[in-house]
Amino acid sequence: MTNIIEVDRVSKKFNDTVILKDISFTIKEGSINGLLGPNGAGKTTIIRLLNGVIEATTGIMKVMSFDPKIQGDEIRERVGIVTESASLYHDMTAWENLVFFSKVYGEFDPKRITDLLQQFDMLAFKDQLVGSFSTGMKKRISLAKSLLHHPKLLFLDEPTNGLDPEGINEVIHYLRKVNQEEGVTILICSHVLHQLETICDSYLFLNKGRIFEKGTKKQLEEKYLKNVDLVVETGLNPLHSCSYKGYTYSRKGPGQLEFKLSSKEEITPLLSHILNESWVHNCEITNRSLEALYFQIRGGKDIE
Amino acid sequence: MNKNIIITIAVKDMKAVFSSKKVWVPMIIVALIICIAVPSCIAFFGLQFDLIGTSTQEIEKPINAFIKDFPNEEMRNTLAAFPTLTYKFVYFFLTFMMIPFFLMVAIINSMVTSSNSFVGEKERNTLETLLFAPISIKDLFLGKVLASLIPTLGISFAAFIVSFIMVNIITYPYFEVILYFNSTWMILMFWVIPILVLFNIILNVLISAKVKTFQEAQQFGGLLVLPIVGIIISQASGMFFLSPLTLFLIGVVLLIANLALLKLVTKFNNRNALFQSQIH
Numbered sequence: 001m002t003n004i005i006e007v008d009r010v011s012k013k014f015n016d017t018v019i020l021k022d023i024s025f026t027i028k029e030g031s032i033n034g035l036l037g038p039n040g041a042g043k044t045t046i047i048r049l050l051n052g053v054i055e056a057t058t059g060i061m062k063v064m065s066f067d068p069k070i071q072g073d074e075i076r077e078r079v080g081i082v083t084e085s086a087s088l089y090h091d092m093t094a095w096e097n098l099v100f101f102s103k104v105y106g107e108f109d110p111k112r113i114t115d116l117l118q119q120f121d122m123l124a125f126k127d128q129l130v131g132s133f134s135t136g137m138k139k140r141i142s143l144a145k146s147l148l149h150h151p152k153l154l155f156l157d158e159p160t161n162g163l164d165p166e167g168i169n170e171v172i173h174y175l176r177k178v179n180q181e182e183g184v185t186i187l188i189c190s191h192v193l194h195q196l197e198t199i200c201d202s203y204l205f206l207n208k209g210r211i212f213e214k215g216t217k218k219q220l221e222e223k224y225l226k227n228v229d230l231v232v233e234t235g236l237n238p239l240h241s242c243s244y245k246g247y248t249y250s251r252k253g254p255g256q257l258e259f260k261l262s263s264k265e266e267i268t269p270l271l272s273h274i275l276n277e278s279w280v281h282n283c284e285i286t287n288r289s290l291e292a293l294y295f296q297i298r299g300g301k302d303i304e
Numbered sequence: 305m306n307k308n309i310i311i312t313i314a315v316k317d318m319k320a321v322f323s324s325k326k327v328w329v330p331m332i333i334v335a336l337i338i339c340i341a342v343p344s345c346i347a348f349f350g351l352q353f354d355l356i357g358t359s360t361q362e363i364e365k366p367i368n369a370f371i372k373d374f375p376n377e378e379m380r381n382t383l384a385a386f387p388t389l390t391y392k393f394v395y396f397f398l399t400f401m402m403i404p405f406f407l408m409v410a411i412i413n414s415m416v417t418s419s420n421s422f423v424g425e426k427e428r429n430t431l432e433t434l435l436f437a438p439i440s441i442k443d444l445f446l447g448k449v450l451a452s453l454i455p456t457l458g459i460s461f462a463a464f465i466v467s468f469i470m471v472n473i474i475t476y477p478y479f480e481v482i483l484y485f486n487s488t489w490m491i492l493m494f495w496v497i498p499i500l501v502l503f504n505i506i507l508n509v510l511i512s513a514k515v516k517t518f519q520e521a522q523q524f525g526g527l528l529v530l531p532i533v534g535i536i537i538s539q540a541s542g543m544f545f546l547s548p549l550t551l552f553l554i555g556v557v558l559l560i561a562n563l564a565l566l567k568l569v570t571k572f573n574n575r576n577a578l579f580q581s582q583i584h
Contacts, residue, residue, distance in 0.1 A: 014580070053435050053579045072575065076438040087433035089316070091323055103312040104437045145433075 001028040003062075004153055004185045005050065010059030012045055012209075019045045020209045022059075029152075032179050032186045034196040036294065037206035043189035044084070046206075047155045050187075051076060064152060077105070080146030080154045080184075084161060086138035090131030094122060094141050097130055098148060105149040116144040120174060136167030143174060147182070154178065156188045160195050172199050197290040205297060213297045221288055224296045228261040233282040236274050245273050258286070305446070309439050313447025314454070321417055321455055331413045331459055338405050339463035340470060343398055347474040350394040364389050376547060391478065398471060398483050403492055403546050404536040407500060409463065411529055414456040414501045418508035419521035421448035422582070427518060432583050441575055445509060452505040457498060464493050487548040496551050499558040504528055506565045513578060 005027035012020040020042045027033050035043050048054045050063050052072025061067065066074045088097050094117065102108045117123040120140040130138060139159060146154060156175070160168045176199055178184050190196055196203075203220070205213040213220070233256055238244040247270055248260045259270060267283075274280055286292070321327050367389060374380040379400070386392045425431035434444060468484045475483055504525075511524045535546070546554075 048579070051436055053575055055576050073438045073440075076436060081433070081436045083429075083432050083436070085429040085432075087429050089320070089428065089430060091320060092316075100312065100316050101433075101437070104309060104434070104439055106306075106308065106438075 001030060003027065004029040004064055005187070006060075006062040007046075007050075008060045010049065010056045010061055012042075012049060012054070013057045018209055020049075020056075023206075023209070023211045025204055025211055025214055027185060027187060028202075029185050030179075030183055031201040032175070032199055033188065034193075034200035034203045035187060035189045035206060036191070036193055036196070036203055036290075038191050041191075041206040042209040043191075043206055044157055047081070047157055047187070047189060050155070051079060051081065077149070078152050080149070080151035082139070082142045082146045082154070082156045082159055084158045086130075086135075086142040088130045088138060088141055088145070091129065093127050093129055094133075095126040097141060098145060101145045102148045107149040112148060112150075113144075116147055119177070120144050134167075135162045136164070136170060139163065139167065139171055140174070143171070143178075147178065147184070150182070151184060154184050154186045156186065158190055159188060160190065160192060168195055172196075175199060193291045193294055194289060203290070205294065207298070217290065217293075220293050220297070224293055225288055227287075228259075228264055228267070228285055229287040230259045230261055230267060230270070231284050231286050232257050232259065232271070232274065232280060234274055234280045235278040237278075245270070306439070306443050309443045310447045310450060313439075313444060314450035317417075317421070317448065317451030318455060321451070327416065328455075331416055331455070334412055335409050335459050335463040338409050339402075339460075340467045342405065343402055343467055344470045344474060346397055347394055347471050350390050351475065351478050354388065354390050367392065394475065395479060395483075398475065399486075399488075400546075401536075402467075403488070403551075404532055406460065406464065406492065406497065407535065408529065408532045410456060410460045410497045410501050411504055411532055413459055414452055414504045415508055415522070415525040415528065417455060418448070418452040418505040419512050419525040420518060421452065421509045422513040423515060423518045423521045424512075426516075426582050432579075435575055435579050435583070441578060442570065445513075445569055448509050448512075449502070449505050452509070453502060456501050456505070460497055460501070461493070488546065488551060491548050491551045491555070492546075495555045496558070499555050499562060503558045503562050503565065506562060506569065510565070510568065514581070516582075 003026040005025075007023060007025050009022050009024055010020060011018070011022055023042075023046070035046060037043055045054070049056050050061060050068055052068035052075055055069055061069075063075045064078055068075055089100070092100065095113065098113045098116070099108065099110075102113060114123065117126050120143060122137065122140050122144065125133070125137065130141060133141070143159075146156075159171050159175070163171065172195070175186060175188070179186055188196060188200065197217075200217075202216045203214065204211055215223070231252055235255065236244070236257065238249070238257075242248060242250065244257075244259075247266070249257045252258045261267065261270065264285075271280060271283065287296075371380060371383045371392065374383065379396075383392045383396060386395060422431065425434060464484070471483055507528065508521070508525045512521045515521050515524065
């Protein structure tokens with residue numbers, strides 16, 4: 001896979017405030033990437049820089065081999081973006097909005113608009129004013145809008161903000177579909193880590209204008225998952241109050257024991273022991289979630 | 305310059321103007337009252353009921369003195385030839401005093417649409433998306449100017465045609481001349497007003513791109529009405545006469561100002577600066 005985005009030691013200052021400091025990363029073509037960090041970390045600034053709507057103070061960037069500083073329009077022609085606010089005209093219908101933006105991108109094609117509305121389950125609402133839509137529906141139209149011109153790269157800034165759990169699942173589902181069916185490379189900015197866990201191939205962790213860690217979840221797990229917290233739903237009642245066959249445990253609730261293991265390799269023998277004595281209905285590693293990894297990474301790093 | 309994009313933006317903005325009654329109804333009402341109702345009422349009630357002529361012995365003297373000192377000879381002679389004070393007043397008002405009123409309507413209407421252009425997009429959070437699109441700032445700017453120019457001139461010309469018909473139906477039996485049908489009015493309507501409206505729109509769109517809120521844009525835009533108020537006062541006092549030549553020269557000055565403003569617009573063609581000043 002080739003790199004679709006290359007960022008090399010990029011910094012951005014507004015007046016005297018440093019927004020981004022010496023950030024470097026690459027994004028592989030066809031992948032889904034999460035740019036994660038708290039509010040004010042500089043995520044939106046990165047998207048704006050990559051689109052050439054603002055200029056970096058120092059550093060080099062390449063987006064599809066174009067330089068955002070001087071070839072912004074070439075990039076913007078090939079990139080779709082969903083900004084934090086849906087950025088649609090509320091006094092226009094969904095159809096009118098999409099027609100307007102397709103003409104702005106010089107790609108007016110009624111069939112493409114119909115297909116996208118169908119893909120995002122919005123065809124039935126095409127003649128309704130966007131102002132009457134729920135946040136989730138607006139997000140879907142916004143997604144459709146960003147794909148009108150068959151972009152190769154899609155930027156999403158907090159795409160799940162203001163959505164209910166159902167809406168979040170829908171957006172995640174559509175993004176996966178777009179990535180798989182149209183081969184679009186996706187960069188998602190978010191501060192809500194668990195929402196992106198199931199969709200991203202790799203992650204960039206950003207805080208106070210610096211990227212403090214990056215990699216796939218597997219790479220991050222290998223690097224940071226030093227011990228395993230395993231919660232087992234079982235009828236086992238160990239005689240010792242904090243140790244079972246040499247494995248340290250604590251009781252989490254009725255029928256729930258949490259074991260502290262030094263590696264994943266200990267899981268199978270532990271479960272064999274338990275199953276010899278009692279039933280097991282469920283077991284789960286609780287400290288490998290993206291959020292747990294994030295806090296482990298932050299805990300072990302000087303990210304100021 | 306991409307014509308299709310300019311037209312797409314202009315059409316979208318014009319649709320927005322005419323889909324909101326709160327925007328287009330006041331624009332029509334202002335033109336209806338100032339350009340049509342005021343001259344028609346003055347002509348009809350003035351001439352039909354001779355409202356001024358009956359009890360105005362005491363004001364006849366100063367008005368006659370005003371006519372005597374009037375700077376334009378042709379107008380002076382025409383006014384002096386009318387038999388009553390009412391005729392003099394109505395003729396003077398319609399051919400002379402209505403000019404700044406038409407200018408004012410053009411200014412007000414162009415301000416309503418243009419001051420909202422960029423700030424309106426910003427307040428709807430759509431400016432960010434437009435700046436993320438592969439369109440030049442110049443095209444965006446020209447689309448906004450066109451979207452204000454077409455409705456403003458459309459309303460001004462329509463108001464002129466209706467006013468022309470109404471006023472002449474009422475006054476022709478009395479004056480036996482066609483009012484508004486002379487070089488002064490032709491230069492006003494088809495030279496000065498289009499250039500003035502364009503000037504006002506470019507300036508307002510520029511202001512709209514610089515300020516943070518619609519209210520600020522309106523405040524700045526409102527200042528542009530002041531020169532017109534000045535013209536009304538000078539016209540009414542006879543201090544300054546808008547002859548065809550004066551009007552033509554006003555047009556030339558405004559045209560030069562337009563070119564200077566357009567030069568400023570090309571400097572302003574910087575996405576980075578617009579983005580950093582308007583999007584947060």
